[in-house]
Amino acid sequence: MTQPDSLHYLGVRDAIATRIAGGELKPGERLPSERQLQVGGGVARGTIREALFQLEAEGIIYRKDRSGWYVSPPPVVYDPTRWEGFMSYVEAQGRRAETETLSKTEIACTPALAPIFGRPVGAPMYRIRRRRSVDGRAVLVETIVVDAALAPDLLSHPLDGSLTSVLKSAYNIAVARNRVDMQPCALTRGEAEALQVKSGLPGLNVVRTSYDAQGRVVEFDREYWRHDALKISVDIRVR
Amino acid sequence: MTQPDSLHYLGVRDAIATRIAGGELKPGERLPSERQLQVGGGVARGTIREALFQLEAEGIIYRKDRSGWYVSPPPVVYDPTRWEGFMSYVEAQGRRAETETLSKTEIACTPALAPIFGRPVGAPMYRIRRRRSVDGRAVLVETIVVDAALAPDLLSHPLDGSLTSVLKSAYNIAVARNRVDMQPCALTRGEAEALQVKSGLPGLNVVRTSYDAQGRVVEFDREYWRHDALKISVDIRVR
DNA sequence: CTTCAATTTTGGTATAGACCAGATGAAGGG
DNA sequence: CCCTTCATCTGGTCTATACCAAAATTGAAG
Known part of the structure; x- marks a missing residue:
């Protein structure tokens, strides 16, 4: 080569x-x-x-x-460990951020979700699909799942901002630990369409699981990013 | 679309x-x-x-x-915050890991490196280029820069294993903080050739800066990964 | 058996042409 | 002014063909 x-x-x-x-x-x-x-x-x-x-x-x-x-405009710098602030992050970099809620539904806990949340199959959950844009260009789509038992009536709150803030202010749920999985991937059918890109283009799949101090999963978030829209930056103290 | x-x-x-x-x-x-x-x-x-x-x-x-x-074989799970153990990581997943040292040279600190290390331009540095493979397939190339003043005679040590272990055992340098930047990228000329892939293929660029307890940069590492070879997993406690 | 040269196979690059569906913008109607 | 209609432009897909360089294979020679 x-x-x-x-x-x-x-x-x-x-x-x-x-x-x-x-x-x-x-x-x-x-x-x-x-x-x-x-x-x-x-x-x-x-x-x-x-x-x-x-x-x-x-x-x-x-x-x-x-x-x-x-x-292409320059990429957004994004720190997945500071997930409270997509909007403020982007705007701090002089860019215009938008969030659209594509759908919000109550679902029954699926077999795939049950072990993650430690809840029985069929338990009520909220699923929120959002699309986030920078300067008018869609850069990520995400699907968030929240245990309905922890945050009853969540869907009636405004969801176009920070979900973590809503959980904290309305339900007094604080995130204590965060697990982030990232993998380069291809954007296929569904995500590609939502991001208005051609199916098969490379992207980044970010899966974030947030736990509270008791170890309960409070938020399960799967994000699909355009590959050229972000730069990930993580700062870590050694254990 | x-x-x-x-x-x-x-x-x-x-x-x-x-x-x-x-x-x-x-x-x-x-x-x-x-x-x-x-x-x-x-x-x-x-x-x-x-x-x-x-x-x-x-x-x-x-x-x-x-x-x-x-x-493709399944991807390797990699936690960039636990950088001491590429080899053991891979082998713990039942895969065969190899590291080749492509080159090791003493260089003069460049204008680009000077502000990172807080050292004057021209100060002696070591640069190590390595290629790492899983099951015989090259998955990443990396270029590591270490301040020669911190680790004199570093290049005479074995470099095909964990560099961080060498720094700790031979020089008593412990890493206290770690900064990781990741960005999807295209593998171009140099990296593509080292990884034996076609130029232009998507990859992941991981830049890792390691600090000791005094805040000195002890290691500056730039890695280029094949996009399909890894899955990044980070576990973070909230600040 | 090994070694080396020749042949075949393979993907990589390039041209030329064709048709399609969605996006765009201009023209026209209300 | 807004909305609709329509022709045009654009990228997306597809065929067919050709040649090249590197890899893999073959085969002959040692």
């Missing part, structure tokens, strides 16, 4: 990357269309697309389906 | 995924060649490749350049 430095698509990649780095194309701006990028100079559209895929994998550009290719 | 369930390449993807899930193709086994997968049934090779790329992004298969496509 040596790079002979003569591959056509890498040359095209470099040409576009240079225009972006030079400021000719700014974050959020649309690139010329694939057919315009061919310029008539004997370059097949497939080669142009290969270069665009490369830039996309590097997080330099992104696409909106059938709309065009755009220059 | 809806999925009409009638896309040809997704059908091919599902067919191959089924054969893998059904156990017909086992982890580590080679898939039939792209031309064999066409079976003569009016499917262009480009469509077959599109399906293979999809499976690759999902971490189900991987490729070796011009050798073929292979079924």
Whole structure:
């Protein structure tokens, strides 16, 4: 897998990357269309697309389906251990944060959830699906499950902000321990659609389980992030 | 970006995924060649490749350049906060771990490293490049920088194991705090070649800065992981 | 048996053309 | 002004073909 430095698509990649780095194309701006990028100079559209895929994998550009290719804004720095503040985090970085609640339902505890919460199958749970955006671009979708016994009537509270704050102020539930699992993944059917990206694009799957001081699971959160939208930063004291 | 369930390449993807899930193709086994997968049934090779790329992004298969496509083994679970034990971690999961030292050199502190270590530009540093493999497949390359003033003659110690153990036993340097930055990225020229993957494939960039009790940086480590080789798991107590 | 050269197979790159569905924007109707 | 309609533009998918370089295999020679 040596790079002979003569591959056509890498040359095209470099040409576009240079225009972006030079400021000719700014974050959020649309690139010329694939057919315009061919310029008539004997370059097949497939080669142009290969270069665009490369830039996309590097997080330099992104696409909106059938709309065009755009220059990526800088990623958001995110510390999963300080989960109380997606909104304030993003805004502290000078960006505009939005949260949409896609759905909120009461569900019966599934066999998959039962061992996590230590509750019987069928026990009432709340499930909340939210989409969060930065500067108008959807960057993550998440599904949160909360034990209804711990937070009765949770769904009547405002859910477009910090859920942890709601749990603390309305139910006096404080999170004492946090388990975070992260794995690079491909965004498939459901998540890809919610994030308006093509199925199969790389993403990051973050699963967060929050416990209170008694060791009860108070929040189970599965997040799917666009791969180019975030930078994870964790600061840890050694045990 | 809806999925009409009638896309040809997704059908091919599902067919191959089924054969893998059904156990017909086992982890580590080679898939039939792209031309064999066409079976003569009016499917262009480009469509077959599109399906293979999809499976690759999902971490189900991987490729070796011009050798073929292979079924991915399960990922390694890795806790970056317990960095002392890559080898023991991997072996505790029943896998075979290897570490190769690609290079070890004494360098002069660069302008980029100076503020990290709080040392003047030109101060002596050690730089170690290693490649680590699981079951014979390279999964990460890392570049470690250590202040030579803290660990004189470090390079004469064995470096194919745990560096943190060496620092502790030979120099009595204990790590007290750890900062971990992670960002999905594309594996480009250098790292891609070391990992024997195609440039542009998604990966995970992990930057780890280790401090001792006095706040001095004792280790600065930049790791590039194959995206499908690991699952990150962090357990955190709330501050 | 091992060693080395030649052959075959494989994925990687590239071109050219075609059609489709969703996004976009302009034109027209209310 | 807003809303709808429609033509156009855009990326998404697909076929067919060609050549290349590296890997894997074969086969001959030692």
